[in-house]
Amino acid sequence: MSKRLENLAEEMHKGRLDVFMVTRLPNVRYLTGFTGSNAVVVVGRGAPVLLTDGRYREQVAREAPSCEPVIYRGEVAAALAGVLPDSGTVGFEESVSFAFHSRMAAAVPAGVVLKPTESLVEGLRAVKDAGEVSAIRGAVRCAAAGFEGALPVLRAGATEHEVASEIDYRMALAGAERPAFDTIVASGPDSSMPHATAGSRALAGNDLVMVDFGALNEGYRSDITRMVSLGGLSGHRTEVFDAVLDALSAAIDVLEPGIRASAVDAEARRVLEERGLAERFEHGLGHGVGLEAHEKPSLSLLSRDVLEPGMVFTLEPGVYFEGEFGVRVEEMVLLTGEGPEVITRGIAIEQQV
Numbered sequence: 001m002s003k004r005l006e007n008l009a010e011e012m013h014k015g016r017l018d019v020f021m022v023t024r025l026p027n028v029r030y031l032t033g034f035t036g037s038n039a040v041v042v043v044g045r046g047a048p049v050l051l052t053d054g055r056y057r058e059q060v061a062r063e064a065p066s067c068e069p070v071i072y073r074g075e076v077a078a079a080l081a082g083v084l085p086d087s088g089t090v091g092f093e094e095s096v097s098f099a100f101h102s103r104m105a106a107a108v109p110a111g112v113v114l115k116p117t118e119s120l121v122e123g124l125r126a127v128k129d130a131g132e133v134s135a136i137r138g139a140v141r142c143a144a145a146g147f148e149g150a151l152p153v154l155r156a157g158a159t160e161h162e163v164a165s166e167i168d169y170r171m172a173l174a175g176a177e178r179p180a181f182d183t184i185v186a187s188g189p190d191s192s193m194p195h196a197t198a199g200s201r202a203l204a205g206n207d208l209v210m211v212d213f214g215a216l217n218e219g220y221r222s223d224i225t226r227m228v229s230l231g232g233l234s235g236h237r238t239e240v241f242d243a244v245l246d247a248l249s250a251a252i253d254v255l256e257p258g259i260r261a262s263a264v265d266a267e268a269r270r271v272l273e274e275r276g277l278a279e280r281f282e283h284g285l286g287h288g289v290g291l292e293a294h295e296k297p298s299l300s301l302l303s304r305d306v307l308e309p310g311m312v313f314t315l316e317p318g319v320y321f322e323g324e325f326g327v328r329v330e331e332m333v334l335l336t337g338e339g340p341e342v343i344t345r346g347i348a349i350e351q352q353v
């Protein structure tokens, strides 16, 4: 049995589950290696059973040779009921749809109890192994090449969309499978929206441009934000930029194995509070990155996660002035037994074009 399935078996034991149904595709990939777009994995005592449809007959054999494949037609609930035991507790991921749950409840044998679970596999995925860390480092390299390669087109007159397309293209040239998410290029007043996209606005002199980008490499992602100023920073903007950088370095300074994620968020918030900017930092400090762009751990005031060696996550303090401008800087950190390693440090923070 793979280490990942062994760890899952432990979690299933703790949750008193006889069988566990994995429906979230990133979790399927993590546990089995299968990358198709339709799959449910049933983990019980023997080899995991992987249910998929006829399109993936060949792929499932190649990518997930340790699974027992079941190629089904029609309704997945009926196929699932056919591979479940007659009795026992069957865990399912709480993110399933209401329709899926209703069909399962109707299809399973009378002796089966369906039990919702929260983040069973996501919790395991938060701690990366060496292969995952190296894939993430590759995703950082592709993203860095994309961003740096696109700087020459990041000029007054270019639209946000043109800049984003150039970053995406350069990331692909550097070996990225595709962008990790829709590249954000938010210029001028657009930068005050934390989750802006790239639009038709043309960059203008004196703009502050927020660029949030990442690449997908071997299934793993990067997520980085840099600010680019056209014509330099001055006055209020410099103060805000410095405050965000101070919040970022304060957060990095407190990172150590065993610290609560909420305490790291609180530390960044404390620095912004001192500058009277805490109310303008309206999102969490960061999030894990891996097979998904947002995953565990969550670094926010409400998080109950504890940071452990092997976790890879972002720190992204941001301050936003509605309709005027925003500043966010986002680094990715690998926590090791010795402390934090900022794996995005090579991409210059102070960008002026």
Ligand code: ZN
Binding pocket: 212, 213, 223, 224, 225, 330
């Ligand atoms: Zn980001």
Ligand code: ZN
Binding pocket: 223, 287, 314, 316, 330
């Ligand atoms: Zn992020």
